[in-house]
Amino acid sequence: MTQKYGNSGTDITLDEADRRILRLLQQDSTASLEQLAKKVGISRTAIWNRIQRLLQDKVILKQAAFVDAGRVGLNETFFIAIKTSQHDASWLEAFKQAIHDMPEIAEAHRLAGDMDYILKVQVASTGEYDEFYKRLIARVAISSVTSCLSMEMLKFETTVPV
Numbered sequence: 001m002t003q004k005y006g007n008s009g010t011d012i013t014l015d016e017a018d019r020r021i022l023r024l025l026q027q028d029s030t031a032s033l034e035q036l037a038k039k040v041g042i043s044r045t046a047i048w049n050r051i052q053r054l055l056q057d058k059v060i061l062k063q064a065a066f067v068d069a070g071r072v073g074l075n076e077t078f079f080i081a082i083k084t085s086q087h088d089a090s091w092l093e094a095f096k097q098a099i100h101d102m103p104e105i106a107e108a109h110r111l112a113g114d115m116d117y118i119l120k121v122q123v124a125s126t127g128e129y130d131e132f133y134k135r136l137i138a139r140v141a142i143s144s145v146t147s148c149l150s151m152e153m154l155k156f157e158t159t160v161p162v
Contacts, residue, residue: 012057017042019162021050022059026159029063066158074122076149078129081115083144091140098139104132115146 005012014022020040024031033044040047054060069077084091099108099119107120123129126149133147 010057012059014059014162017046018050018054018059021047022054022162023159025051025060025063026162069122073124076123076125076129077153078119078121078123079148079150080119080121080133081144081146081148082117082119082142083114084116084141085143086141087116095140098136102132102136104128 005014017040021036024036024039033047036047037044051060069075084095095117099105104121104123105119106122109118110116111118121129121132123132129147133145136142137145
């Protein structure tokens with residue numbers, strides 16, 4: 001079954017072979033074209049062409065290695081809910097620049113609801129988080145900040161259900 005998806009006026013068509021390729025690559029992006037072809041049941045050339053199209057259409061955003069934060073000394077994960085009283089373009093630009101300049105921020109989302117933004121921050125210690133926090137508020141005005149320390153990760157998925 002082929003389905004069309006669109007975002008920003010660009011339609012993307014995915015069939016079952018595309019979905020199988022995406023599922024397989026999400027499990028192991030190092031799989032060879034030969035391995036993928038065997039599992040999907042189409043030729044290596046067809047696999048390569050489909051992957052190129054999925055990259056070009058930005059269905060596949062990037063291929064990366066996932067690093068265990070704890071094994072590289074980043075033992076603390078904080079989630080920071082931010083509320084601001086400023087919603088003008090210059091504040092937003094300064095905020096975007098700050099979050100892109102601060103490598104401790106693993107994720108940043110603009111929210112609907114009571115809070116405006118949520119950040120996922122990975123640091124070595126609570127003291128390092130305090131230093132991060134001071135650098136953040138020195139760069140942008142924030143009305144309210146609520147920080148929560150993750151005690152245990154119960155689920156971590158990098159895949160999307162395609």
